[in-house]
Amino acid sequence: MRRNSKFKIHNSKLAKLVPPLLDWFSQNARDLPWRRTRDPYAIWISEIMLQQTQVKTVRPYWERWMRELPILEAAASAGPDKIHKLWEGLGYYTRARNLQKAARQIMERHGGKFPRNFEDVLALPGVGRYTAGAICSIAFNQATPVLDGNVMRVLTRIFGIEDDPRERKTGQWLWQIAGDLIAQAKAAETAKRKTCGRSGRGTNSCSCLNQSLMELGAVVCTPRNPECQICPVQRLCVAFLQNRADKLPALRRRVTATPRRFAALVVERNGKFLVRRRPAGVVNAHLWEFPNAEIGAGLRGPRHTSAIAEAATEILGLAPAEIKPLCQIKHSITRYRITMEAFRVRLNGFPSTPPGVWMSAEEFDSLAFAAAHKKLALFAAGCMLSG
Numbered sequence: 127m128r129r130n131s132k133f134k135i136h137n138s139k140l141a142k143l144v145p146p147l148l149d150w151f152s153q154n155a156r157d158l159p160w161r162r163t164r165d166p167y168a169i170w171i172s173e174i175m176l177q178q179t180q181v182k183t184v185r186p187y188w189e190r191w192m193r194e195l196p197i198l199e200a201a202a203s204a205g206p207d208k209i210h211k212l213w214e215g216l217g218y219y220t221r222a223r224n225l226q227k228a229a230r231q232i233m234e235r236h237g238g239k240f241p242r243n244f245e246d247v248l249a250l251p252g253v254g255r256y257t258a259g260a261i262c263s264i265a266f267n268q269a270t271p272v273l274d275g276n277v278m279r280v281l282t283r284i285f286g287i288e289d290d291p292r293e294r295k296t297g298q299w300l301w302q303i304a305g306d307l308i309a310q311a312k313a314a315e316t317a318k319r320k321t322c323g324r325s326g327r328g329t330n331s332c333s334c335l336n337q338s339l340m341e342l343g344a345v346v347c348t349p350r351n352p353e354c355q356i357c358p359v360q361r362l363c364v365a366f367l368q369n370r371a372d373k374l375p376a377l378r379r380r381v382t383a384t385p386r387r388f389a390a391l392v393v394e395r396n397g398k399f400l401v402r403r404r405p406a407g408v409v410n411a412h413l414w415e416f417p418n419a420e421i422g423a424g425l426r427g428p429r430h431t432s433a434i435a436e437a438a439t440e441i442l443g444l445a446p447a448e449i450k451p452l453c454q455i456k457h458s459i460t461r462y463r464i465t466m467e468a469f470r471v472r473l474n475g476f477p478s479t480p481p482g483v484w485m486s487a488e489e490f491d492s493l494a495f496a497a498a499h500k501k502l503a504l505f506a507a508g509c510m511l512s513g
């Protein structure tokens with residue numbers, strides 16, 4: 127291992143970590159649907175969905191995706207509306223668009239067969255070092271390391287690393303440790319094969335080692351109150367032995383949240399609502415929404431009322447006859463804490479070229495809405511039903 131003395135980790139410690147992690151994972155792994163397959167396509171879909179999203183949220187989305195698009199070819203040839211609809215509510219929609227681009231790339235460059243080579247997987251749109259490592263290790267049992275937030279926390283604690291793991295140098299070192307650890311797992315598997323032959327336990331050590339680190343971080347070595355008493359590597363863990371688990375990882379404070387406020391307009395005509403599609407190249411591109419505009423987060427009283435009237439006039443092309451508050455929806459995107467205030471707008475006449483299309487509540491079912499607007503669509507449809 128080549129690294130400076132501050133970052134020296136002995137291979138003997140890494141080798142000792144492998145057996146308890148593999149044993150623990152074989153007995154405690156959660157039964158997740160994507161763990162019942164070695165199909166790289168299915169594993170890839172799960173890994174992309176799991177970026178920024180929790181397991182319990184992903185599960186029904188993954189199952190629906192695999193039901194509707196069970197093979198890579200189906201994902202490559204599906205229409206964009208179908209892809210967006212299958213992703214609706216998961217957020218970070220660029221993931222879905224990249225996924226389809228990557229599926230098409232695999233069809234063109236790899237004859238429809240998911241590539242096994244790490245560099246080829248890494249070259250796919252939307253696939254970074256972590257995801258490529260996860261796919262190659264889980265699907266093909268290759269010794270490719272992974273380092274996400276969970277694995278970072280586990281390694282930082284086991285090795286008692288004081289530096290902020292988000293710093294470049296510390297991050298590089300953690301990647302190195304993750305790589306050395308999985309190399310140890312591979313070496314142990316190779317040695318076992320020599321003595322026991324190909325069959326039996328221990329023939330997918332790289333797959334299980336990486337998943338054991340991810341799983342340990344998700345269910346035992348959690349950010350707050352880690353369950354060290356049931357941890358399989360407790361006696362090897364520096365943070366536990368020095369009673370510092372709650373102090374690590376030593377992350378710098380994140381940038382403070384920024385409040386933003388939007389006014390969304392619910393305009394109804396003959397049982398249909400005015401909705402529009404977001405353009406390409408913006409957040410939530412191609413998804414549907416109610417007409418809306420950002421208004422000052424700090425506005426109050428008459429200034430707030432007139433800002434909404436001005437926004438409505440500009441969006442709709444004519445001044446509203448009446449604006450009534452309908453509901454308020456709060457959500458977060460990255461560091462933004464967004465409040466979307468929805469208003470029911472009555473017009474005297476309708477714009478000759480409306481800024482969108484008129485759609486019924488029934489038609490909403492076939493459209494993929496941005497998350498906050500999906501809630502508003504359900505709310506608006508409910509209001510209409512109840513008069």
Ligand code: SF4
Pocket residue numbers: 280283284346347348352353354357358359360363364365366371
């Ligand atoms: S002993 Fe505690 S701090 Fe150390 S890896 Fe296990 S759960 Fe995490």
